[in-house]
Amino acid sequence: SSDEKQNTGEFIYQTYNTRKYKVKYIDQNGKELLPESEVSSVNRKYDVVFYKPIEGFVPESTQQNITYTTDSEGKQTREDTFIFKYKDVRVLKRNDDKQARPDHYTRYVFKVADGQDSMGSVVDWQNKDVADDSALVYDAIKGTKAYQMPLPTVKAKPGFEFVGWTSKVGSSEVGSHTLQYSDGVNRLPIRSEEQNNPEVIYIAHFKLKAPVAAAPQVLKPIEKISTGSSDDAKKLITNASDYPDGATFSFAPGEKFDNTPGLHKIKVQVHLGNNIAEAEVLYRVLPDLVYASEWDKFKATDYGKAHIDEYAPITFTGKNDEGTIIGHDGDNANHPAGEKTTLTAYVYKGKEVRIRVPQAFGNDYSDQHYHYVFKGWATNVVKPTAENPKQEQTFDINSSDRYKKVNLQDGVTYHAIYKRIDYFSSSSDNGTVPEDSVVAIFKPAPGRKWKDGTDGPKVFYVKKGTDLSQIPYSASDQTSALTRLQENLTNAKGTWNRSSMINGKEEVTPIDDVSNWKVDKPFQEFVADQTPWTEPTVQTDYLVAVQDKPDTLPKLTDFITNMSQLKADAAVNNGIEDIKVEYDLPTEAEQNKLKQKMLKKPALYTVPLKVTVKYKDAADYKTYRLVGRLKVLYQLMYDKSLPKPDSTQPSHQPGDTNPLTGVAAERDLVLNKDKYVKVNFINANQVDHKDQGSLDKDTTKLYYVLKDDVTGVKAPQAVGKNYDADGYHYVFKGWRKLENFVDNDNSNARSSVRRGSANQPEIPVTTLMVSEPASATSVDVQNANGEKLLTNDEIRKLKYSENTTYQAVYEKVMNIIDAKSNEKIPDNYVPYVFLPAFGRKWDDGSYKPKVIYFKSDSTTYENDVNNKTNELKQQLKGFSKWEVYDAGNKPVPSTDTNKNRQIRVYVANQIADMPVNVSQFVKSVGDEVPAPDELVSGVDPNNLEIAGMHGAGVVYSSGANSVRIAKPGITTVRVKVETSDPNKKDAKIVRYENVPIQVLPNVIAERDLPSAGSQAGKFILENYTKVTYVAGNGGTMQSPMHTYWVRKDRMSEIKNYIPDVLANKGYIFKNWDEVSYSKHIDTIYNSADNHKSTDIERETLAKIAERYGMSFTANVIRKSKNSTFAAIKNILAEAINNENMSYEASRNRLAIVAETLGKSYTAKIIRNSQHSTIEALKNLLVQAGITDADIAMVFPESETIITANFEKMAPMKFKFSGSAREGVLTNFRLQNMTEGDVNNTTVTVDGKKVTINELVA
Structure with a gap:
């Protein structure tokens, strides 16, 4: 107990004989756990012996009852022994690792590594395998030694072997139960080792047995190992039988069999499940070729000795007098003449072997002017006989072959064959260039022939490096070969030129007038110098033609500049020089297509020309391919497109028959008045030394147009000038065609030639707004004086036969425009609407709004608006100020500068001056529009008609006879009034009256109420009910506005104005309660009120009574807990309507009025004026600006209180x-x-x- 006084006990001692008994502590096997103890007790008859806690052991019972055996004197006669048997729980075997671990125990988990269950298993101390995907789990009390643990063993499955143990030791930080694991020892616990950490996980690891490589296998050259064969892989290892049936054998990925002679390695793999083991094995491949120098060494090896009979010899031999052979085992360069050299190798029988053929070189005997050339290898050497002295020698191996594929069963011998070749020869070696020779080609000049009538080259085979100038023409003719060749040419100059050639990758550079005649290139060509013919030359500059005009194409001979010299060298055929100039195209159709293509699109074209000439001393026609240039001009050209005169180009002299070319030809054609005419555009004349507008400086103002042929002249963009400071600007109207042409650089003369008269009036000024067309494409543009102006589109469609000038025409437009002159809002203008006060007129008697357009980008925009508003307010009687609204009927503050140039509506405030015959109305949204005779009085209803409505908006229902007002605001009804004309018989006078209707919303916030004395205020008092939201006990009102006036027959709309309330602490919002009342007793009764009044209803009416200054009535209402709601409403109404109100209540009521209307100072005076009359106190309200209408607003005829109820929390x-x-x-x-x-x-x-x-x- 927390009270110490109640925690006192009393112990009383009594003497008696002691009792004794013995206690033993053994395990389940009878092994003594603690020494036997003897216990003495003071209990006389009964006793209890308790177990002793032994760590790691659990007693089967915790106590034993003792009944002592005594004699008559109370002495103990028998001493009993009590045994406590314990269950050994030092090590607990668990079903799995999910079981909870006892306190003070360490968990030992023994399992196979993840993914290795198929390789082996953990075996417990009873030699039972632990199931796959599970673990052997023990919980051992802390301090248990390793030798006390039933440690497991492992068992590897066939094909696998045990690798070892790893361990993870789990520990946690102080205060945490989450274990963090770290690496432990890589073995099981041993000897007296113990573990104090919460958990240790021992993981057994296995691996697939590695394959054991067999002794290196010897493979013949015709044998191989298939890397895709499982059997081939299996043969290479010795322990394949150690693996179970599911094991497969293969070579490692990417391993390839190497068939090159020698000892090689290859990796063999064993696959069992997802496990792979591999080993590297050796194999030897016997050589398929052994050279004689290595044969003895090969025969001495074990593997060579076993296969020596499987090889056959291959021998290469040659005469030393004719040439030299070089092979793997040396050459015979130092062997004496008359002997042979032999090279031998051994190849494997029955296998196709690629051997390297020895190289052979012929001997050179320069002192005897010949040399030997090696031709090839043959097994059968052909010797001439008397019957066939020129037998053809065939070769088994060509001289160019470096390798030979052989497949032998017996030995074979190849002999080297040589051929004797002279130093200089005009014949080939069986159609080929003789060995160690080069080709020298001699040709006449291009197009020429030899004197022997041939025109082809003459080919000679010359030993490489020989000087041609020292070689005789033939063995029988010792004259120089160059001299004989020179004599066989016509018109030769006596010199030769070497041509440029490509010999494989080697380039033979050209040489003019060869002087060094030593030839060392595989091929070289020499061309004789002969007097050349005259060749045609083409014009270096371009000729001209006109688009789509074939007759303007120049003659093809005009492209050739030296036709006269060419004709002098040409042969005459039928009296005419044999020269032909044509387009270099194969067919006439293609030639015509080229001409059409060039004429179709103006551009500078290259013209392919083919000139064919038959020279007087030529063997055949000579064709030249040249390229001329032709510029095709546009039919319609910009002035900038015409090039300026080229001062470097020679002028065209009289009598010169050569055609003009280049810039001169182009200008000559375009400036020819019979071919092209000029069309230009100039600006309008200045007015008072000011430009009316400007032409786009970046566009063309002068065109050259093909005469009477083409349209498409594009007029430049003309833009009127702005003179905002002067209140006007110019707008482009169109183009005037002048009767005389005026150059652009002589525009000062515009005024005198504009229309053929020196005294033409300037363009008239108009105040009408003319919208500038985007592309000036109107069909008929007329100036103010009736003059026909042309548009850009009309000008674009015209053709021209003479030089023509167009002058821009502008119109002057004011920056401020009255909408009466232009119904459409001009571009870049902002409309402003000016209205008199509702029901009022302008000084001229009109009532229509005045719409003024202001130029939005004018620099004097704000001054223009200010000046106009000042001007218009002078036209309103009793003007006081302007009220400004935007296009959305939202008020605009007086400080607004309208930077964005938006629409504005100005409504005047004027001192009331309502016409007697026009009524003023206040309505609510949803009310019908009054009849015409209600809107205008004093006129026969038959002569009244509603002509239209605008403003807040209306909704028609049941046809056009019932019109309801749709939105709050001002709805103006236009009434047509028709009366008889007193001055004319049967004549009618029609006029229109605008009747404004002020439309109020059905729900009006108290702060938005109009003046109580206004017509709208009176309308609200008569047709609206005051609705006030209040917060009951337990909460507060959060919305700033919670008092509204609602149209009586549309009370449901108040649901859209529910304010926010907030419950106090300990309360929650429950619901809204509505309580309504009226001052008039006869309107109070409602059968629904005949229920027992609620607390909310009584409190609401009590507060209304207090507002009227009737505290006594308020107390009566609060205490009337058993009265009906109808009864207490009646009590309040009688009290309010009681004319004999006490002085105190009347004074209090007046003070409440002043407080409610924000006149707290006046209210204080009234409360303190206890001796003043009620009339005097009322005068105080009047002096404070409070009218009877204001009082009526405070105490309305009817009122509804809506209370927020809150519920106190339990x-x-x-x-x-x-x-x-x-x-x-x-x-x-x-x-x-x-x-x-x-x-x-x-x-x-x-x-x-x-x-x-x-x-x-």
Whole structure:
């Protein structure tokens, strides 16, 4: 107990004989766990012996009852022994690792590594395998030694072997139960080793047995290992039988069999499940070729000795007098003449072997002017006979072959064959260039022939490096070969030129007038110098033609500049020089297509020309391919497109028959008045030394147009000038065609030639706004004086036969435009609407709005608007100020400068001056529009008709006879009034009256109420009910506006204006209660009110009574708890309508009026004026500006109070549960915390008050 006075106990001692008994402590096997003990007890008859706790052991029972055996004197006659048997729980075998671990125990987990269950298993101490995907789990009390543990063993499955153990030791930080694992020893616990960490995981690892390589296998050259064969892989290892049936054998990925002779390595793999083991094995491949120098060494090896009979010799031999052979085992360069050299190798029988053929070189005998050339290898050497002295020698191996494929069963011998070749020869070696010779080609000049009538080249085979100038023409003719060749040419100059050639990758550079005649290139060509013919030359500059005009194409001979010299050298055929100039195209159709292509699109073209000439001394026609240039001109050209005169080009002299070319030809054609005419554009004349506008400086103002042939002249963009400071600007109207042409650089003469008269009037000024067309494409543009102007589109469609000038025409437009002159809003203008006050007219008697357009981009925009508003207010009687609205009927502050140039509506405020015959109306949204005779009085209703409505908007229902007003604002009804003309018989006078109707919304916030004395205020008092939202006990009102006036027959709309309320602490919002009342008793009764009044209803009516200054009535209402709601409403109405109100109540009521209307100072005076009359106090209200209408607003005829009800939350409930024992701390749990307010509720614990929050914390 927490009370110390209640914690006192009394112990009384009595003497008696002691008793004895013995206690043993054994395990389940009978092994003694603790020494036997003897216990003495003071109990006389009964006793209890208790177990002793032994760590790692659990007793089967915790106590045993003792009944002592005694004699008559109370002495013990028998001493008993009590045995406590314990269950050994030092090591607990668990089903799995999910079972909870006891305190003070270490968990030992023995398992196979992840993914290795198929390789082996863990075996427990009973030699049982642990199931796959599971573990052997023990919980051992801390301090248990390794030798005390039933440690497991492992068992590898066939094909696998045990690798070893690894371990993970789990530990946690202080205060945490989450284990963090770290690496432990890589073995099982040993000897006296113990573990104090919470958990140790031992992981057994297995691996697939590695294959064991067999002795190196010897492979013949015709044998191989298939890397895709499982059997071939299996043959290379010795322990294949150690693996189970599911094992497969293969070579490692990417391994390839190497068939080159020698010892090689290859990797063999064993696959079992997802496990792979591999080993590297050796194999030897026998050579397929052994050279004689290595044969003895090969025969001495074990593998060579076993296969020596499987090889056959291959021999190469040659005569030393004719040449030299070089091979793998040397050459015969030092061997004496008359002998042979032999090279031998051994190849494997029955296998195709690629051998390297020895190289052979012929001997050179320069002193005897010949040399030997090696021709090839032959197994059969052909010798001439008497019957066939020129037998053809065939070769088994060509001289150019470096390798030979052979497949032998027996030995074979190849002989080197040589041929004798002279130093200089005009014949080939069986159609080929003789060995060690080069080709020298001699040709006449291009197009020429030899004197022997041939025109082809003459080919000679010359030993490489020989000087041609020293070689005789033939063996029988010792004259120089160059001299004989020179003599066989016509018109030769006596010199030769070497041509440029490509010999493989080697370039033979050209040489003019060869002087060094030593030839060392595989091919070289020499061309004789002969007197050349005259060749045609083409014009270096371009000729000209006109688009789509074939007759303007120049003659093709005009492209050739030296036709006269060419004709002098040409042969004459039928009296005409044999020269032909044509387009270099194969067919006439293609030639015509080229001409059409060039004429179709103006551009500078290259013209392919083919000139064919038959020279007087030529063997055949000579064709030249040349390229001329032709420029095709546009039919319509810009002035900038015409090039300026080229001062470097010679002028065309009289009598010169050569055609003009280049710039001169182009200008000559375009400036020819019979071919092209000029069309240009100039600006308008200045007015008062000011430009009316400007032409786009970047566009063309002068065109050259093909005469009477083409359209498409594009007029430049003309833009009028702005003179904002002067209040006007110019707008482009169109183009005037002048009768005489005026150059652009002579525009000062415009005024005198504009229309053929020196005294033409300037363009008339108009105040009408003319919208400038985007492309000036109107069909008929007329100037103000009726003059026909042309548009850009019309000009574009015209053809021209003479030089023509167009002058821009502008129109002067004011920056301020009255809408009466232009119904459409001009571009870049902003409309402003000016209205007199509702029902008022302008000084001229008109009532229509005045719409003025202001130029939005004018620099004097704001001044223009200010000046116009000042001007218009002078036309209004009784003007006081302007009220400004935007296009959305939203007021615009007086400080607004309208930077964005938006529409503005100005409505005048004027002193009231309503016409007697026009009524003024106030309506609500949804009301019908009054009849015409209600809108205008004093006129026969038959002569009245509604002509239209505008403003807030209307909705038609049941045809056009019923019109309801749709939106709040001002709706203006236009009424047509028709009366008889007193001055004319049967004549009518028609006039229109605009009747404004002020349309009020059905729900009006108190702050938005109009003046109480206004017509709208009176309308609200008669047709609206005051509705006030209030917050009841337990909450507060959050919305700034919660008092409204609602149209009586549309009370449902108040639901759209529900304010926000906030519950106090400990309360929640419940609902809204509505209470309505009226001053008039006869309108009070409602059968629905015959219920017992609620607290809300009584409190609401009591507060209304207090507002009227009737505190006594308020108390009566609050105490009438058993009265019906109808009864207390009647009490309030009688009190309000009682004319014999006490002085105190009347004075209090007047003070309440002043306070409600914001006149707190006046209210204070009234309350303090206890001796003043009620009339005097009323005068104080009048002096404060409070009228009877204001008072009526404070105390309306009817009123509705809507109260927000709040409900107090239930008190907090607690339930304490738990168990208590002396000296042990007890924990209590709090329930139902969510019920009630916990912020400041208190509970008492041990006499001390604490809050819920403190208790929970």
